[in-house]
Amino acid sequence: MDFLIQLFTDPVAFWNSHTLLISQIGINSILASSMFVVLYSGQLSLAAPGFMAIGAYTAVLMDLYWHTPLALNIATGTAFAGVVGVAVGLPVLRLRGVFLAIATIGFIEALSLGVILNLPITGEGLGLKNPNADPLGGINIVLVSLAAVVFLLWRLTKGRLGYAWTAIRQDELAAQSQGIDVARYKLIAFVVSALLAGFAGGAESHLNFFVDPNEYGVPRTVQVLTFAVLGGSGNVLGPVVGALFLTTLPYVFQQAGDYIGVVSGVILIAVIIFRPQGIVGRGGFAFVRPRWWPRAQVRAPSTR
């Protein structure tokens, strides 16, 4: 409760004492937006942490070996993630639904367990020290870019691209028969998602003094998927709200102490059951009368 009270009574002190948390919310929001793009085009791709890892390692390694400026590092990391996104997307996007999800899990696990843990340059399993990180100053980059990302996605979803994605999500076959180049629009969505995830990875690496290879595995992808679906994947703001909600949950329920995992699980189930479409989205709460609940008495209209 202290958390919320401080937020409303003393926002400046809140900002100063929770800078890292706010940055993390921003990073998580960008990641959730990257998941949003693929979900919006009807693809269950779970590759985000893989592209994050590419963005993060590229940015940190460039800084360590070439001492290039930060903007260039992050831009290169993002671009590299996009290139890998094209290379992975081309073969994978023939798959649908759960098959795509599992193929992308195969990709991130092969990348983190097979490549990153075995390359000498990435520090193998020990991770990579990043002495030039700036945990407090990074917040500006994160928040500005989050605003830019949300605006950009909002414009995209309202344009030609967004309508094509919606059509593909609702019925791929019908979209194809209307002359929409399904494969091309799917690949665009996949690559945009990879770019966003690569950018989030590069920006996140600037906030931490240490790049931990274990960060980029399946638990992370499950977390990001939860942000996007819980927030609502039909609206640009949904993933941001989902990331905000779930990242602050442990702080809002500080009394739960060690049981925060249990409490978060209960809240997660409750939210998804009462709002299956996500927090942001159309429609009200989905209340369904349980079988044992007495039925409202409806009198039959008289036939006289």
Add this chain to the structure above:
Amino acid sequence: MGQQILNAIFIGSIYALFAVGYTLVFGVLDILNLAHSAVFMLGAAVTYTLVVNHGQSFWLACVLAIVAAAFMGLVIEYICLRPLRRRRAPPIAALISTIGLALIIVAAIEQGRPGTLFAWLWVDGANPVTMPPGTFPNPTWHVAGLTLEGSKLAVVPVSIALMLVLGYVMRFTQVGRGLRAVAENPRAARLMGIDVDRLISLTLVISSALGGLAGILFGVALGGISPYIGRDSVEVRGLAVIVLGGMGSIPGAVLGGYLLGFIEVLAVVLLGSNVRAGVAFAALFLMLVLRPQGLFGAQLRERI
């Protein structure tokens, strides 16, 4: 090499047993039940707690752990799946609610220390523990340079027998016919007078009991029981197995389980233990890209 082949068969049996439960739920409901790995962990944890902390006999503990796992199946159905089915929510919503339940189970076990709320369930927190020697008969033979441990050997016939029984039930009994009808088309099955909700509950109970049993066998034969064994050892591998075998196919899951066991052991022998997991996932990725219908093609594509 002989020892490695034995290991492959042994670990493959556990993967298969775990994946059969996974694929059963997917085959009937088209939903990935991500709480399955938490149930796997619960089976091992409950057995350990009953034997070590409550002084019960090993066999009674096994039976009670399977009952507990089967009960978790009912919890999954009544809390995570049925409310969403009533609301006609998309399958991805059920994915999130089962993630929530897995989070609760793992967090509850993780927080189990003496004097806490869950001390009756678990007292070792996040530490891995191993069954004390002598709790179960474990005769060991040395034949032709191979070490044969009773506990590991027992896994193979137990798994195979159970999977055969399940196959028989699915093919030749009234319940199995009902389940296959539900898998084919729930609406038509309901019109034919099949109680769909009851059969789905039954599916979850069978699936979770098998998952719990797989956990017990894993914990007994390999030790290192911790709140994370489900997530770390079988969750993603289970997905790999059901994809290798063709989604929703029980014989496919069995063959896929043994195949994954062999791939992993082969990767260790040929390339060293560092790349074991990475190779398995790279194989999964290639497999999906090259043969999305599963390794065994159309013959096993018939659901469950």
